[in-house]
Amino acid sequence: MKLSCREAQHLISPYLTDEISNRDCSAFLSHVEDCPKCMHELETSFMITYALKHMDTDDNFTFDIKGLLQEKIRKSKLRLQMSQFTAIVVWILIVLMGIAIVFIVFSLFFRDSLPDFGKELLEIILSAIDRTIG
Numbered sequence: 533m534k535l536s537c538r539e540a541q542h543l544i545s546p547y548l549t550d551e552i553s554n555r556d557c558s559a560f561l562s563h564v565e566d567c568p569k570c571m572h573e574l575e576t577s578f579m580i581t582y583a584l585k586h587m588d589t590d591d592n593f594t595f596d597i598k599g600l601l602q603e604k605i606r607k608s609k610l611r612l613q614m615s616q617f618t619a620i621v622v623w624i625l626i627v628l629m630g631i632a633i634v635f636i637v638f639s640l641f642f643r644d645s646l647p648d649f650g651k652e653l654l655e656i657i658l659s660a661i662d663r664t665i666g
């Protein structure tokens with residue numbers, strides 16, 4: 533999904549308050565990294581948000597606001613990668629479960645014509661199911 537500058541700038545505020553979906557976040561980050569104008573907008577908004585939040589209260593107030601923003605962007609990317617990774621793992625597990633179910637159903641129908649390792653595997657799976665259920 534490619535964003536226009538207008539769309540990207542609408543996402544600055546949700547991004548800064550972490551109220552952005554992964555999908556929008558990913559599109560937003562790839563836009564601002566290629567678009568100096570929107571990156572500048574993001575830096576300015578980040579600076580204002582940060583200053584308002586920390587100026588009076590925080591003893592660790594830092595003026596390396598660009599560095600802080602880079603850190604926030606780095607963490608966002610890491611979070612996006614983790615959620616992609618999780619999605620892939622879940623997908624693989626679903627496929628494996630599908631294969632296992634097909635194998636079990638198939639084996640139950642053709643129990644007698646299975647090769648020995650197939651029979652053994654089926655016994656192992658059936659006793660595992662038995663133990664889990666019973």
Ligand SMILES: [Zn+2]
Pocket residue numbers: 536537538540563567569570571
């Ligand atoms: Zn832009």
